[in-house]
Each structure stands twice: as structure tokens, then as C-alpha cells.
Amino acid sequence: MNKTAVIYARVSSTTDRQNTERQIADLSSYADKAGLVIAGKYEEHISGAKKNEERAVLAECLEFCFSNKVSVLLLSEMSRLSRNVWELQETIKKCVDAQLNVYFQKEGISLLGSDGKPSLITPIMVSVLGVCAEMERENIKFRLNSGRAKFIADGGKLGRKVGYRKSDEQKKEQYAEVLRDLRKGKSMRDIAKLYDVSLSTVQRLKKEFVK
Numbered sequence: 001m002n003k004t005a006v007i008y009a010r011v012s013s014t015t016d017r018q019n020t021e022r023q024i025a026d027l028s029s030y031a032d033k034a035g036l037v038i039a040g041k042y043e044e045h046i047s048g049a050k051k052n053e054e055r056a057v058l059a060e061c062l063e064f065c066f067s068n069k070v071s072v073l074l075l076s077e078m079s080r081l082s083r084n085v086w087e088l089q090e091t092i093k094k095c096v097d098a099q100l101n102v103y104f105q106k107e108g109i110s111l112l113g114s115d116g117k118p119s120l121i122t123p124i125m126v127s128v129l130g131v132c133a134e135m136e137r138e139n140i141k142f143r144l145n146s147g148r149a150k151f152i153a154d155g156g157k158l159g160r161k162v163g164y165r166k167s168d169e170q171k172k173e174q175y176a177e178v179l180r181d182l183r184k185g186k187s188m189r190d191i192a193k194l195y196d197v198s199l200s201t202v203q204r205l206k207k208e209f210v211k
Contacts, residue, residue, distance in 0.1 A: 003035055003037055004038075004068070004070050004071050005036040005038055005039065005072045006040045006061060006064065006070050007031070007040070007075075008042045008057075008061045008074070009027070009044070009075075009076065010044045012047045012048065020045070023076040027074045027076060030074065039064075039068065039070055040061070040064055040070075042057050043057070048081075050196075051087060052090065052091060058081075062091070062094065065100050066098045072102065072110070073095065073100055076106060077106035078104045088126065092126055095111060096111055099116065109125055109126075171209075172209065175195075178197065178201075178202060182205065183210055
């Protein structure tokens with residue numbers, strides 16, 4: 001019986017590595033208890049609101065799972081797959097069509113039952129929880145925008161503090177993926193688009209760190 005599994009972990013920030021490590025540790029522990037053999041681990045630092053085609057690591061992860069007939073894809077929670085309900089449903093349909101089970105640890109649900117067939121209740125739960133995740137994202141955006149507007153109305157100024165400058169180590173940590181792709185010789189324009197940073201930032205990073 002196929003007992004292979006792949007872990008996919010995602011955080012929105014390129015500097016929030018601790019949460020990624022926690023996701024992987026928790027899912028690795030689950031896999032060990034379930035008797036699953038980890039065939040791969042994928043980490044991505046990108047917003048869950050991004051479209052599927054913008055999430056290169058997720059695409060690579062799914063392609064690996066489909067090509068290698070992996071049994072189950074492990075995620076810490078449903079929002080790690082997407083915070084957009086339509087993108088979530090699209091990805092889940094691809095997994096079901098490919099007979100790839102997906103397990104969401106926080107929600108405690110799997111796409112496929114023990115017989116390998118889609119659960120009757122799971123599509124309903126996925127839709128409801130997906131909508132909840134998207135509503136949560138919109139609420140967060142509303143609170144941030146509201147707080148920012150009040151800060152400005154009270155005389156506050158946005159932007160970097162005068163005299164502030166990130167250290168080289170902070171830059172290397174924040175832009176680890178950008179620097180990795182620059183060293184691989186990828187197009188600076190493609191990198192800027194992929195990681196949602198300005199072209200001038202990519203050019204500056206190449207000048208400072210990639211010789």
C-alpha cells in the first residue's frame with residue numbers, strides 16, 4: 001500500500017521562518033504517527049491570496065505529487081493552500097481528479113476516505129471553511145486600512161524612519177528566495193514579478209550580493 005506523503009508549508013512573510021518550521025515539525029510528527037513516509041517537503045513564502053499561477057512552489061509541489069503518485073499531501077490548515085475560496089476549490093478538484101488525498105491538520109479532515117473515494121461531507125466543509133478563510137483575510141485588510149487611516153488622521157507618518165537602514169543579514173533573510181534565483185541566473189524581471197518586489201530592489205540586491 002502506498003504510504004508516501006509530501007508536506008507543503010506556507011507563510012505570507014519572507015522573514016516568518018519560525019512558523020514554517022513549526023508547520024513542518026507538526027506535520028512530520030503526524031506523518032510519523034500515521035506511518036507515512038515523507039517523500040518531500042516544500043516551503044513557500046507568499047500570500048495565500050495570490051493566484052495559483054503565481055505560486056511557483058505550490059505548483060512544483062503538486063506536480064511532484066501527481067508525477068510520483070504520492071498518497072497524501074499534508075498541510076497544517078486549509079488557508080495554507082489558499083485564502084481565496086475559488087482558488088482553493090480549483091486546487092482541491094485537481095487533487096481529487098489525480099487521486100491525491102489532502103489532509104488538513106487543523107481542521108482534521110481529508111479529501112479522500114479510506115476507500116480512496118471523495119468524502120460526501122468534505123466538499124461542503126471545504127466550501128464553508130474556504131469562505132471563512134477569505135472573510136478572515138478581508139477583515140484583516142479592513143482593520144489594517146482602518147488603523148492606517150486613523151494613524152494618518154492623528155498626524156502620524158507612514159514609511160521608513162529617518163536614518164533607518166536594514167543590515168545585510170536582514171536583507172539576506174528577507175530576500176532569501178530572490179537571492180537564490182538571482183544566483184541561478186533567472187531574469188530579474190521574472191523574479192520581481194514572482195516575488196512581488198520592485199525591479200529596482202532586485203537590481204540593488206544583485207549589485208550588493210551577487211557577484
